[in-house]
Amino acid sequence: MDRRLIVIGGQAAGLSAAARAKRVDPRLEVIVFEKSSRIAFAPCGLPYWLEGEVPGVDKLSRYTPEEFERERRVRVCTGVAVVAIQHSRRQVVLSTGERVGYDALVIATGARARKDLPGAEQPHVFTLQTLEGAEALSRFVKDRKPERATVIGAGYLGLELVEVLLRWGLKVRLFEATGGFLGRSEPGMVQWVREYLERLGVEVHLNEPVREIGARQVNGYPSDLVVLATGFQPNVALAEEAGVRLGRTGAIQVNEHMETNLPGVFAAGDCVEVRHIITGTPVYLPLGTTANKTGRVAGACAAGRRERFEGVAGTAIVRVGSLAIAATGVSNLEARAAGFDPVTVEIQARDKPDYMGSRPLYVSLTGARSSGRLLGGVIVGEFGVAGRINVLATALQARMTVDELYQVDLAYAPPFAPVWDPLLVAARELAKQL
Amino acid sequence: MDRRLIVIGGQAAGLSAAARAKRVDPRLEVIVFEKSSRIAFAPCGLPYWLEGEVPGVDKLSRYTPEEFERERRVRVCTGVAVVAIQHSRRQVVLSTGERVGYDALVIATGARARKDLPGAEQPHVFTLQTLEGAEALSRFVKDRKPERATVIGAGYLGLELVEVLLRWGLKVRLFEATGGFLGRSEPGMVQWVREYLERLGVEVHLNEPVREIGARQVNGYPSDLVVLATGFQPNVALAEEAGVRLGRTGAIQVNEHMETNLPGVFAAGDCVEVRHIITGTPVYLPLGTTANKTGRVAGACAAGRRERFEGVAGTAIVRVGSLAIAATGVSNLEARAAGFDPVTVEIQARDKPDYMGSRPLYVSLTGARSSGRLLGGVIVGEFGVAGRINVLATALQARMTVDELYQVDLAYAPPFAPVWDPLLVAARELAKQL
Numbered sequence: 001m002d003r004r005l006i007v008i009g010g011q012a013a014g015l016s017a018a019a020r021a022k023r024v025d026p027r028l029e030v031i032v033f034e035k036s037s038r039i040a041f042a043p044c045g046l047p048y049w050l051e052g053e054v055p056g057v058d059k060l061s062r063y064t065p066e067e068f069e070r071e072r073r074v075r076v077c078t079g080v081a082v083v084a085i086q087h088s089r090r091q092v093v094l095s096t097g098e099r100v101g102y103d104a105l106v107i108a109t110g111a112r113a114r115k116d117l118p119g120a121e122q123p124h125v126f127t128l129q130t131l132e133g134a135e136a137l138s139r140f141v142k143d144r145k146p147e148r149a150t151v152i153g154a155g156y157l158g159l160e161l162v163e164v165l166l167r168w169g170l171k172v173r174l175f176e177a178t179g180g181f182l183g184r185s186e187p188g189m190v191q192w193v194r195e196y197l198e199r200l201g202v203e204v205h206l207n208e209p210v211r212e213i214g215a216r217q218v219n220g221y222p223s224d225l226v227v228l229a230t231g232f233q234p235n236v237a238l239a240e241e242a243g244v245r246l247g248r249t250g251a252i253q254v255n256e257h258m259e260t261n262l263p264g265v266f267a268a269g270d271c272v273e274v275r276h277i278i279t280g281t282p283v284y285l286p287l288g289t290t291a292n293k294t295g296r297v298a299g300a301c302a303a304g305r306r307e308r309f310e311g312v313a314g315t316a317i318v319r320v321g322s323l324a325i326a327a328t329g330v331s332n333l334e335a336r337a338a339g340f341d342p343v344t345v346e347i348q349a350r351d352k353p354d355y356m357g358s359r360p361l362y363v364s365l366t367g368a369r370s371s372g373r374l375l376g377g378v379i380v381g382e383f384g385v386a387g388r389i390n391v392l393a394t395a396l397q398a399r400m401t402v403d404e405l406y407q408v409d410l411a412y413a414p415p416f417a418p419v420w421d422p423l424l425v426a427a428r429e430l431a432k433q434l
Numbered sequence: 435m436d437r438r439l440i441v442i443g444g445q446a447a448g449l450s451a452a453a454r455a456k457r458v459d460p461r462l463e464v465i466v467f468e469k470s471s472r473i474a475f476a477p478c479g480l481p482y483w484l485e486g487e488v489p490g491v492d493k494l495s496r497y498t499p500e501e502f503e504r505e506r507r508v509r510v511c512t513g514v515a516v517v518a519i520q521h522s523r524r525q526v527v528l529s530t531g532e533r534v535g536y537d538a539l540v541i542a543t544g545a546r547a548r549k550d551l552p553g554a555e556q557p558h559v560f561t562l563q564t565l566e567g568a569e570a571l572s573r574f575v576k577d578r579k580p581e582r583a584t585v586i587g588a589g590y591l592g593l594e595l596v597e598v599l600l601r602w603g604l605k606v607r608l609f610e611a612t613g614g615f616l617g618r619s620e621p622g623m624v625q626w627v628r629e630y631l632e633r634l635g636v637e638v639h640l641n642e643p644v645r646e647i648g649a650r651q652v653n654g655y656p657s658d659l660v661v662l663a664t665g666f667q668p669n670v671a672l673a674e675e676a677g678v679r680l681g682r683t684g685a686i687q688v689n690e691h692m693e694t695n696l697p698g699v700f701a702a703g704d705c706v707e708v709r710h711i712i713t714g715t716p717v718y719l720p721l722g723t724t725a726n727k728t729g730r731v732a733g734a735c736a737a738g739r740r741e742r743f744e745g746v747a748g749t750a751i752v753r754v755g756s757l758a759i760a761a762t763g764v765s766n767l768e769a770r771a772a773g774f775d776p777v778t779v780e781i782q783a784r785d786k787p788d789y790m791g792s793r794p795l796y797v798s799l800t801g802a803r804s805s806g807r808l809l810g811g812v813i814v815g816e817f818g819v820a821g822r823i824n825v826l827a828t829a830l831q832a833r834m835t836v837d838e839l840y841q842v843d844l845a846y847a848p849p850f851a852p853v854w855d856p857l858l859v860a861a862r863e864l865a866k867q868l
Contacts, residue, residue: 044853049789316847393825394825397841408828409724409749409762414479
């Protein structure tokens with residue numbers, strides 16, 4: 001009899017695992033259980049759908065269950081939740097009461113937006129992780145015509161939501177518990193992003209945690225609408241009850257093959273913690289790319305092929321207005337906490353030759369004093385930000401020194417970059433100090 | 435008495451060398467001799483000036499001689515050519531007849547556009563490396579109102595000129611001796627660029643070398659105007675007469691400290707050959723970035739600090755219309771010639787998630803079969819090309835394997851990239867075949 005793989009969760013990680021497993025071992029029977037009616041949904045697209053940049057919400061689902069079944073030859077059961085994993089019997093219990101046996105299991109139960117502030121359950125408070133949440137926000141704005149909105153959290157989702165609310169014509173106030181944006185607080189970056197947001201009309205409150213959401217105010221400021229964007233919590237109850245070990249971050253602990261502590265049980269996506277390639281320690285950084293990559297590795301390994309996921313550099317990018325803000329690796333503070341002796345430089349350069357109508361570009365780089373190794377970077381600007389943060393992510397993956405980064409033969413032509421790319425200027429400055 | 439450094443040439447490499455040397459050793463007397471009246475001129479900006487994208491030609495000179503002298507505290511003598519180097523006496527002979535002694539010398543004599551085709555000296559034939567050449571081209575078009583233009587050479591300069599001529603409303607025909615563009619001939623890339631140029635109205639003739647430029651025709655096709663963009667020749671006569679050794683490429687041979695065979699004599703910029711980081715062999719690839727970098731190293735070393743230039747990856751990028759075409763590393767053919775057992779994959783992916791209005795992106799990667807090492811890549815598309823070629827250039831500098839490239843934590847957000855970046859998709863495809 002053929003082996004059976006059960007995948008819990010029909011979004012990015014689960015479907016990547018299912019498709020990959022079937023590809024690796026075509027004789028494997030693969031069944032995906034997804035509790036909602038929708039699979040392969042891209043929640044990252046929701047802010048752009050709200051802004052009107054995505055024409056229809058159907059575009060955010062890459063496949064219908066039927067399409068996925070046909071193309072990938074796996075079974076997809078939507079509207080069916082797994083309510084228990086009985087690993088000693090190698091079976092799952094479904095919301096229908098049915099029991100289904102497995103030889104291998106992939107847990108891809110995802111995450112949910114944190115809603116742990118007092119007052120978060122009020123009808124004017126929204127999170128933006130599900131289509132339902134986005135639709136509710138959109139409906140509320142149309143029906144109630146709120147004027148003053150509050151966004152709590154200046155991570156990528158909070159910043160994306162600031163943009164959505166601005167486009168809708170609301171007055172926006174942003175609260176962030178830390179002193180920065182995207183989890184970074186390099187002074188030059190913070191100043192630039194803050195001033196940019198202020199020019200857009202946003203009232204920015206850094207270092208101001210919100211302890212409670214009032215009916216008509218937040219931290220004493222009037223507010224008709226609140227968007228909570230303070231992060232995600234992994235959905236681990238099902239796994240934990242089955243004896244799957246969690247890590248210190250509270251997410252499921254896996255090795256580089258996405259194996260949990262239970263033999264034959266893998267986990268992937270927003271419910272797992274992953275290794276940070278700079279610090280070597282597990283981190284919880286749920287993101288679409290990581291979900292897809294870890295899902296793919298989990299699927300391959302569940303089907304018997306030993307692939308591996310090496311970890312994340314913590315690369316993140318967000319667009320607000322015409323500005324792009326990006327970070328990768330660790331900050332000076334995180335580097336110090338991880339045992340490095342870090343040095344950070346900040347520069348402001350131009351993104352093209354002056355004669356081409358250049359715009360400013362901010363680069364911060366952090367390196368380790370003894371080894372000269374590059375540890376992280378932040379880039380802010382209007383042009384070429386994604387490409388440049390990716391250069392740094394590549395250098396981090398390769399464990400390059402700052403001096404090696406300085407030697408890279410980066411592309412040059414007037415429409416794209418100045419002769420001395422801002423990355424090289426920053427690397428040169430940092431190399432002097434290491 | 436203080437030491438004296440003489441720099442021959444007041445453009446990118448020469449000025450970089452002069453400024454760097456003075457910075458490293460402030461007691462050094464530095465004198466730059468530049469035969470023209472203009473220093474720090476950016477010839478790479480000329481196509482954009484012709485197109486009208488650069489407001490005034492003055493913008494293309496970064497410094498006046500006076501500004502440079504004041505800011506960098508070196509002497510700049512314009513309108514003065516060095517006519518001989520008498521190294522046994524450690525002196526140069528100037529066009530004024532004067533002799534000036536040196537302790538160290540940097541040769542940065544640059545290059546000139548190749549004009550070695552029969553018929554190239556006719557008044558309707560232009561090259562585009564100097565302001566005078568660009569002005570002559572512009573004047574010719576205004577005065578004579580030619581209708582049919584021919585561009586010879588599909589390197590970056592030829593392609594930039596195609597765009598200029600199209601903007602001016604001319605009918606453009608392009609001849610290229612090889613089967614590709616930018617020195618690359620991966621089939622998918624050639625097809626894409628050819629079809630794009632044809633849509634713009636360009637008549638593309640690949641594999642059609644031009645042996646002679648006629649008075650009214652090129653290769654039998656009528657032509658009122660010809661732009662010759664078949665490459666550059668290093669200006670080495672002065673160096674060669676002084677006993678400076680040339681390499682096999684015909685350019686000046688230097689080590690990683692930009693030293694020539696003569697003690698105390700350095701060379702940098704478009705007159706030198708440099709090491710290719712993939713093949714390890716010397717290549718002649720004159721480019722603004724390399725000129726600045728090698729100049730800087732030559733200046734530091736001439737002033738007594740042992741810096742080094744590790745070489746080039748051959749990274750190049752050009753914009754034609756809304757298309758960007760970029761390459762780095764070596765092609766399959768070049769890899770084979772260098773002793774690798776290369777495999778090349780080509781993919782066509784999307785530059786963003788489909789729901790964001792994605793456009794196609796072409797990626798070709800070449801890797802080595804035994805080691806798995808990445809050897810080169812080509813990228814064509816409308817968005818995110820520069821950043822992605824720079825990721826590959828970084829991976830080449832780090833000697834990454836294709837599998838390591840696949841593990842890079844690239845930035846993801848819907849406005850910038852799809853969840854599976856095209857680079858990762860290509861790396862995955864290539865890794866399977868290595």
